[in-house]
Amino acid sequence: MIIFDKRILTHFDFIQPFLILPIIFLSHILISEVSQMLAIKQYVYFGIGFMxxxxxxxxxxxxxxxxxxxxxxxxxxxxxxxxxFGVSKLGAQRWIEIPFVHFTIQPSEIIKPSFLLMLGYIIKKNPPEEDGYNLKEFIKISFFIFLPFFLILKEPDLGTALILLLTGYGVLFIIGVNKKIWLSIALVLGISSPILYQSLHDYQKKRITDFISEEPSYHVKQSIIAIGNGGMSGKPKDEATQTHFKFLPIATSDFIFAYNGERFGFIGNLFLISMYFLLISHLLSLNHKLKDDFLARVITNGIAIMMFIYISVNISMTIGFAPVVGIPLPFFSYGGSSFITFMCFFGILQNLLAFRFDKEYRLLKINI
Structure with a gap:
């Protein structure tokens, strides 16, 4: 008799969808209020993401x-x-056009899952010693982190490049590196920070200048007004004037946190942040269960760190605590690239969790 192997369900992490689905549902409510066309497109992204x-x-x-x-x-x-062979858009060369179909792909997005898998593969093959990786091993692993960082930085795409860099070294920090190495890196960064600033592009310097200036930019002003307009419990759809009259820019993607605040107030934003906090905390808690499974640990910690960076930067940006950059909220901002990338991440993670008892990946088992 052929039956479904119930061990897959036993090891499947149901907490993850329990925390992610409310974020997706809330996002769809907001996007459908702004544009039915975008809401329909979002269904397409949902379908592709699920596949x-x-x-x-x-x-x-x-x-x-x-x-x-x-x-x-x-x-x-x-x-x-x-x-x-890249295609330029808005002054950046980040896309490659597929011949004949006129469809573009963004390699800096596609590399994220394979980047974490590669780190996991290397660390699995050569786990750290009790006091962490020494300098020689640290440099070896750093090569695989810095290579995509420099290639993406050259496009230029500083935001994505920094996300990969911080995620890579964040994973190494959790997995284990000798403390002396971290202290040396902090010292070098502190000394070289003026040189690093001078190497930035003009538009990147302008973002920093706008951030530290006394007067926030137009985008940030409208975002803060929208959040303030929501008060404690939010406004009805017709009274969400910042979004309704299009004062709030990019309300469905970069500044959707501000729109959520205008519609559902402080309570709505607190709910959203709580879902993210619980999800990241849950992912980090898996380190105990996956103590000797370095491939799964790297993926788990990488996703948690990457989500933390996305969320921190986006929310800080909307309230004027960080420069305005195009970093979306995972599963919440409108757009296919980010949504599909994170669905890929969680597909890989659930795979490593559910099938860790059976490397043959048998969905069914035969009882005679």
């Missing part, structure tokens, strides 16, 4: 982990190709 999740959930990752380096280097080749 991507299902693909990576069923993919025998542990069984074919020897392919991870190949996918990493393929993505590096795509990043290099941007320099020669």
């Amino acid at each position: 991507v999740f299902l693909f990576f959930f069923l993919l025998p990752i542990r069984k074919i982990d020897w392919l991870i380096p190949a996918t990493y280097w393929l993505n590096i080749i795509l990043l290099i190709s941007v320099e020669f």
